[in-house]
Amino acid sequence: MRTVFWFRNDLRVHDNPGLAAASVAAQQAGVPLEAVYVATPQTWQRHDLGPRRADLLLRRVNALGGELAARGIVLHCLTVPRFCDLASALVQWLGQAPVALYANRELPLDEVRRDEAVCARLGAQGIACHWYDERCVLPPGQVLTGAGDMFKVFTPFSRAWLKQVLANGVRVAPLPAAQGTPLVWSDWACDYPRLPSDAWPVAEQAVRQQLWDFARYQAVAYAENRDLPAVAATSRLSPYLALGVISVRQCLLALIEALGQLPVDKASPGFAWLNELIWREFYQHLLALEPRLSRGEPFKPEMAALGWRHDDTQFALWCQGRTGYPIVDAAMRCLNQTGWMHNRLRMIVASFLTKDLQLPWWWGERYFMQQLIDGELAANNGGWQWSAGTGADAAPWFRIFNPTTQSQKFDPHGHFIRRYLPELADVPDSDIHAPQRWLQQRGRQSDYPAPMVEHAVARELTLAMFRALAD
Secondary structure, three states: OEEEEEEOOOOOOOOOHHHHHHHHHHHHHOOOEEEEEEEOHHHHHHOOOOHHHHHHHHHHHHHHHHHHHHOOOEEEEEEOOOHHHHHHHHHHHHOOOOEEEEEEOOOOHHHHHHHHHHHHHHHHOOOEEEEEOOOOOOOOOOOEOOOOOEOOOHHHHHHHHHHHHHHHOOOOOOOOOOOOOOOOOOOOOOOOOOOOOOOOOOOHHHHHHHHHHHHHHOHHHHHHHOOOOOOOOOOOOHHHHHHOOOOHHHHHHHHHHHHOOOOOOOOOOOHHHHHHHHHHHHHHHHHHHOHHHHHOOOOOHHHHHOOOOOOHHHHHHHHHOOOOOHHHHHHHHHHHHHOOOOHHHHHHHHHHHHHHOOOOHHHHHHHHHHHOOOOOHHHHHHHHHHHHOOOOOOOOOOOOOOHHHHHHHHOOOOHHHHHHOHHHOOOOOOOOOOOHHHHHHOOOHHHOOOOOOOHHHHHHHHHHHHHHHHO
């Protein structure tokens, strides 16, 4: 009986429930554990897998191959064009011998349908499929209201989630057993557009060390500095959570070890970071339980009738970082140059696109997926719909960020702005958030564009757009 574990967005050896179960099954059957990873480049393209994230992904697969080889486990790497080709490819690769396939569940709709097709096709061939939950601390469907429904608002979800976690504790899956002599791993290649991601390490041990260091030395001060893009105060672990190089369970255990307990209220040190992890869980649960989110539809169906504008020229200026609002432009140029954007900046630029320009949130959602090194459907969709006022929140539609006051509050001295807008390097702090008059006085109007919209006017247009829907 061959025992095979199928890696997807769970690219780790530690705390991998499906891998641990496969290891036990292989030991009991007296056969070597095998692993497989399947690249699907055409589906990646359709899902807007960006070139930096693709580079990080493929580097991580090769690092994983080496880590498994050190434990005597072989990782087979296959390439098939699309999800719909997977079932046939796996049947052919697995062959006629008795096989048991192990994998962890994924939550987006296309992935669910892929796995259903694979399970049906393999089952018809007598191949048993075993599925495990690893994406969330508590599986989707386990955190429900008293009426048995999914929470539609974050705060009551977070309370119910915390109550269950505190009652049940946090446990991680054991490591797969090492078997036989360590193997030699040869790097594998996949033909897909890539941009360098070398600033991000991919060895699992390095990522786990980054987690532990953040939990020990920075989590306590996270609430104070997390909104300042010029300060290195965030964990920068989101690319690894997206690819499954670490799990949220490991993050919780790191917090518990660093603080002595899990912080449970807003006043507790470390709670602000825990709260971000719970937001991540919330969006994963929503994605699993509301299939329309995977289809690009608003969380609130009535919001589908909003009168978004469709201006390709304005969208291009936003993408390029040429809006005339320094904090927006610096954030977008940072994204374009590095594939990364600070979370506060994500909210600012998303609010600007949807509330100042009245452009569709799904345009921004897709652009982010194409650029971000940590692009992930649940978190990206959740964040964009929160900003647009179409998502799961108590009263979101009249929340409209003023980009200038946001800039003054969170980059007061313009350190982040100057890093990505070198044309404003000599603008004094007093003018850095709205530099046009200072530049005009010096005959340098061409250095930086005028604001493409007036925020106060744009705000009223957006409020009218939402009110029209209500009427």
